[in-house]
Amino acid sequence: MGCRNKRPPQLRVDLSLYVCLSHLSAANAELPNSLEEVNDNARFTIEGRVFPLSDYQTTQSNWQTNTRILINGGEFRGFVKKDGSFLINNVPSGSYVMEILNPDYTFEPLRVEINSKGKFRARKVNFIQSTVVPVPYPLKVKALTNTRYFQVREQWRLTDFIFNPMVMMMFLPLVLIMILPKMMNDPETKKEMEQIQNLTKFEMPEMGDYVSNLLAGTSNSPSQDKKKAIKNKKRQ
Amino acid sequence: MANIRSICIITINLTLLSCLSHALYEDQVGKFDWKKSYVGKVKFAEFDARKLVVGTEENVVAALSSKTGNVLWRQVMEDPSEQNIELLKIEKDIITVSGNENLWTVRSWDVGTGNLITEWIISVDKVVLYKFDVKDNNLYVVAHDGSMLNVRVFDVQTGLVKSSLQIPFVATNNQCILVQTYYACLVHNVVNYVQLKDNSKVSTIPLQSSENAKISTYKSVTPAIIITTSSVNSEIVFFNGDNHQKHITPVMPNAIGVIDSGTPLIFQLEGTKNPSNLLIKSTIVTNGEELTREFEYPHGLGKPELAAAQCIDHVCNLLLSSADNALLLVRFPEAKVMWTREEALSKIVATEFLELPVSELDASIENEFKGGNVISMFLHRITTQCRQLSNLVFGSQFLANTGLVRDDFGLHKIIVVATKSGKLFGIDTLTGSLAWTYRLPNVKPFKMLDSEKMLLFVQRTARYAPLPAQCTLLAEDSITGNGIIIQFDPITGYSEKSIIRLNYKIRQALLLPNDDENHVKPLVVYSDKGDAFIYPESANTAIATHASHTYLYTVDVNKNTLNGHNLYREGENIKTTLSWTVNLGPSKLVALSAKSPIERVHSQGRVLPDRSVYYKYVNPNLLAVATIADDPIHKNVLSIYLIDGVTGFVAYSTSHKRAKGPIHLVHSENWLVYSFFSERFRRTEVVAAELYEGSTQSNSTVFSSLAISQLPHVETSSYILPAFPLTLAVSLTERGITNKFLFFALNNGVVEIPWLLLQPRFANVACGPEESCIPYMPEVPLPNEAYINYNQTLERIQGIAVAPARLESTSHVLVYGLDLFYTRVAPSKTFDLLKEDFDHILIILVLVGLVIVSFITKYFASQKMLKQAWK
Incomplete structure (x- = not known):
């Protein structure tokens, strides 16, 4: 940003000089008007300067063309x-809201007031309260930030992965299987557990057989198969 | 404490807002949106190296790439309704003069970047015709008051007056041109001209035939004019010092001069025997040697004119501008069209989204039961299902072949747009490419309040295959002012009957909701004489039963009245009677908005914290009207009325003092949102008004405007909008379940704002997250994430067209203006679709893992049981 401010002062002076000249020429043209009318139809020139963020050269090479300055939403x-x-x-006296629009930078809007004598006053825009925060004139407007239009996609994080319900679903039973037997060292709970296991016992041997048969593979006895088939039917 | 509370509220608001606002991810850019930039109808065009610099009737200066036709940079100047571009010339920089009758801005621009270099103004007090031209860094401003030329010469860079001259020159003002330093006028049967310098004398060029003669500038480096004496015959007159010299052979009226490696050439366009071909003729000025090339002129474009030319090493680029605002670049010796730009799309006056027809395959399934016997039906079914399976496996080749076919979610549609120049376009929503174009000669849009519109109706959708979809466009004849009507197939752009010019003016038109036997919704056109006409005429009998309960309204802008009419049937004809009139005078009617006829309201009421229902007043016939009246004390008073279109009953009215336009209205469900500029506080205010029937519903099955028991209860709140809205729109979904979003078109794009943020809060109801209510905030937040166009600039937005997709969560949005931007929005996020980042692999892995783990544990469990049994 610093380098922007340290721009050779001559240039600035030249410009303002030129502004005066152009204004003079405009005034020349208006001279034939009667003097009383000049006050009413007086037109003024709002001047200022826009400073983008200091890194503009890397992101947007031609920011000047993409920046638009609108008075009252496009009146001027x-x-x-x-x-x-x-x-x-060519702005008549009055109160105006000046917006500086650039697709990549956000600028603060300003309120510029011109009285009928051509005195300029600028302040920050506050639509709710009438507090006046004056801004020096000629205007110097700096970009506030780079405009962000997009949501940031969530990054992959280990905690997110662990607390993912599906992962929890996989690991929690494992944890229960590993840790619960260790916790069941005291005899009372052991007894209770055994009781519960006894309640569910009637099905387990058959399933175990099924698994062991499946794992054993070759030694399939036809009788067992038949039995299973019958049982399966019954269950259905 | 108060601080903490306010912080709490702010954080709550922020979290709520972040939930509500739907923003894009950066990787979604361009996935389902596209933008097209336009510059408008070209008024001035000049080549400079590899660029084409244009100045347009939209008061835009832009540089296009002469290779591709893309916009390199574009500078949008003041509103074209107030100021116009008068001159564009490339000296070292681009110099433009734009303005109105007594005030002009002279600007110079850098050709490469489009940066402004200088800007100064010329202001004059005398309103006469002014002519501008630039020669050697001098800007010549010529004022001609009939007997005297007042010439002022400005320095283009500084705006200083270098010299001023007065040259006596007697001529009528209307046929005068300024060509570089020569001022020429057509006077009766001679052309008088003078060089703009001290003590110069008026010279005269005699004409052979003076009837219908015209003079125009001959675009070239040397000062010259074209004198046109008939439509095919004209001659070039070159100026040289105080003398002139005629070109040896006559040329076409629209000839253009260019210098190719030091040789001056004249380019002309001529028609050929083959109507689809054109002839380009280049003539060397010095010896008259000719070279002609014929090329095929693209189908569907209007009459072309040469706008600019450039030659580099015997290869010439010719810019053609057609009557329907299209731009073409033709490479000369090859006679090849390099690119085409449809600038008509910068002025859209009607839009409609249309569903596409089903693919051939799906259509063949529809025909399943039309075949004869069982076996053929069975075979038909088997073959179609085999094809479906192969499509599923090998990708749908059918889709690729035919292109415009319906998809499952209604995301692929065709947008039919009508433009001010009378050209119709079919635009594919997926790519933004033009599916078809159709040119209507001599049509113009209707003038409606402050805008220009054509009326576009969908009489039959593509649902009724094999019957094609049918659209109807109503517009005005640009010569007679009578109505025109055209029916066309919106999918192919084919019109069977072509344009029908009516013998009456159109006041109003409406589409009846009931189909006739061909599934066509009849169109009722109401003429300025008070007669009603039905299109198609065959539907006349079909609608006989509905005529008596069909109402329409008309607006009289001059008298500021709203009239309601009732249709009735008399013999074979449909007649109308005036049923009500609302006189809004002496206020001026400034805006009017009706609800979208396809909108559906899903929820009947609002649930209060005590779990009782407060019923909405959902009146589909309600019109919102805004008027502005001058008031000696309050300057301007804005009045808003909600008027029932059937009975003329004013359901609600309110007024705002010291309010100023532009007024924008948006009307949906049971609410109205409007924006205006408050002169008292010098800010834009947005007001939301919501209508309720109360805790009991008068009729839960059907709404009738004629059965009014009580006035609706109205809840209102107003907000500050920290911006200047250009237009307003509201989202529209298939069934109306999804939350509503409002679209505010601002100068830097379109912002979506949830309706929840604006919805009036009940005074006696606590507002909190459990009621899904956001505490009232006086200023409407405009977060950057809410810009649906993100960092793409959209200039001069004129309107926003919204249409539902078949997916409930999604709406199609087309923003038109100088740019065309299409996107899809999902106000409540896509709740009916899996997220696009949904992890299919993870879920498969987890399922497989769970199955394996369950088998392993079973094995171990059985082992354990075995061990225990042995113990």
């Missing part, structure tokens, strides 16, 4: 020159 328009300065010509 200004364009940014190469050095960031801008002029909005």
Whole structure:
């Protein structure tokens, strides 16, 4: 940012000089008007300068073309020159909201007030309260931030993975199997557990057989198969 | 303590907001959206190296790539309704003069980047016709008051007056042109011209035939004019010092000059015997040597004109601008069209989203039971299912072949747009490519309040295969002002009957909800004489039963009245009677909004904390009207009315003092949102008004405007919008279950704002997360994430078209203006779709893992049981 501010001062002076000149020429043209009317129809030029973020060269090479300056949502328009300065010509006296729009940077809007004598006053826009935070004129507007339009995708994190319900579903039974038997060292719970196991015992041998048969593979006895088939039928 | 509380509220708000706002992920950019940039109808065009610089009727300066036609940079100047571009010239930089009758802005732009270099203004007090031209860094401004030329010469860079001249020159003002430093006027049967310098004298060019003669600028480096004496005959006059010299042979009226390696050439366009071909003729000025090439002019474009030309080493680029605002670049010796731009799309006046027809395969399944015997039906079924299976496995080749076919979720649609120049387009939503174009000669849109619109109706959707879909467009004849009507197939752009020019002016038109025997919804067109016409005419009998309960409204902008009409049947004809009138005068009617006819309201009421239901007042016939009246004390008073379109009953009205336009209205379900500029607080305010019937519902099955028992209860709240809205729209979904979002078009894009944020809070109901209520905030937040166009600039947004997809969560959105932007939005996120980052692999792995683990544990359990049994 610093380098922006340290721009050769001559350039700035030149520009403002030029502004005066252009204004003079405009005034020349208006001279034939009667003097009373000049006050009413007086037109003024809002001037200022836009500073993008200091890293602009890397992200947006041609930010000046993409920056638009709008007064009251497009009533008057200004364009940014190469050095960031801008002029909005031909504005009658009144109170205006100036927006600086750039797709990549966010600028704060400003309220510019011009009285009928051509005195300029600028302040921050506050739509709710009427507190006045003055801003020096000619305007110097700095970009607040890089505009972020996108949500950030969630990153893969170990904790997220562990607390994922599916992973919990896989690991919790494992933990229960490993740790519960260790906890059941005291005899009372052991007894209770045995009782519960006795209740569920009637099915287990058959399933165990099935698994052992499956694992044993070759030694399938036909009688067992038949029995199983019958039992399966019954269950259905 | 208070601080902590406020922080708490803020955090709650923030969390709620983050839940509500639906933002894109960066990797979704361009996945389902596209943007097309336009510049408008070209008024000035000049080549510079590999660029084409254009100045357009939209008051835009832009540089296009002469290779591809893409916009390299674009600078949008003031509103074209107030200011127009008067001059564009490339000297070292681009110089433009734009403005209105007594005030112009002179700007110079860098050709490469589009940066502004200088800007200064010319302001004058005398309103006469002014002409501008630039020669050698001098800007010549010529004012001609009939007897005297007042010439001022400005320095283009600084705006200083270098010299001013007064040259006596007597001529009528209407046929005068300024060509570099020569001012020429057509006076009766001669052309008078003068060079703009001290003590110069008026010279005269005699004409052979003076009837219908015209003069125009000959675009070239040397100062010259074209004098046109008939539609095919004209001659070029070159100026040289105080003399002039005619080109040896006559040329076409639209000839253009270019210098190719030092040789001056004249380019002309001519028609050929083959109507689809055009002839380009290049003539060397000095010896008259000719070279002609014929090329095929793209189908569907209007009459072309040469706008600019450039030659580099005997290869010439010719820019053609057609009557329907298209731009073409033709490479000369090859006679090849390099690119085409449809600039008509920068002025859209009607849009409609249409569902596509089903693919051939799906259509053949529909025909399953139409075949004769059982065996053929069985075979038909087996073959179609085999094809479906092969499609599923090998990818759908059918889709690839035919292109425009319906998908499962209704995400692929066709957008039919009508443009101001009278050209119709079919645009594919997936790619943004143009499916078809159709050109209507001599049509213009209707003037409606502050906008220009054509009326586009969908009479039959693509659902009734093999009958094609049918759309109808109503517009105005640009010559007679009478109505025109055209029916076309929106999928192919084919029109069977072509354009029908009516012999009456159209006041209003509406589509009846009941189909006739061909599944066509009859269109009722109401003429300015008060007659009603039915299209198609065969539907006349079909709607006989519905006529008596069909109502329509008309707006009289001059008298500021709203009229309601009732249709009735008399013999074979449909007649109308005036049933009600609402006179809004002396206020001026500024905005009007009706509800979308396809909108559905899912929820009947709002559930209060005591679990009772507060019923909504859902009146589909309600019109929202805004008027502005001058008031001596309060400056302007804005009034808002909700008027029943059937009875003329004013359901609600309110007013705002010291309010100013532009007024934007959005009307949906049981609520109305409008925005205006408050002059008192100098800010834009948004007001939401919600209508309720109360805790009892008068009729739960059907709503009738004629059975009014009581006035609706109205809840309102107003908010500050920290921006200047250009237009407003609301999301629309298939069944209305999804939360509603509002779209605010601002200068930097379109922001979506949840309706929940604006919905009026009940005074006696606690507001909190458990009621899914966000505490009232006076300023509407506009987070950057809510911009649906993210960092893509959309200039001069004119309207937002919204249509539902078949997927309940999703709406299609088309933002049109100078740019065309399409995207899909899902206000409540895509709750009816798996997330696109859904991890299919993980779920498969987990399932497989669980199965394996269960078998292993069973094995170990049985082992353990065995051991225990042996103990």
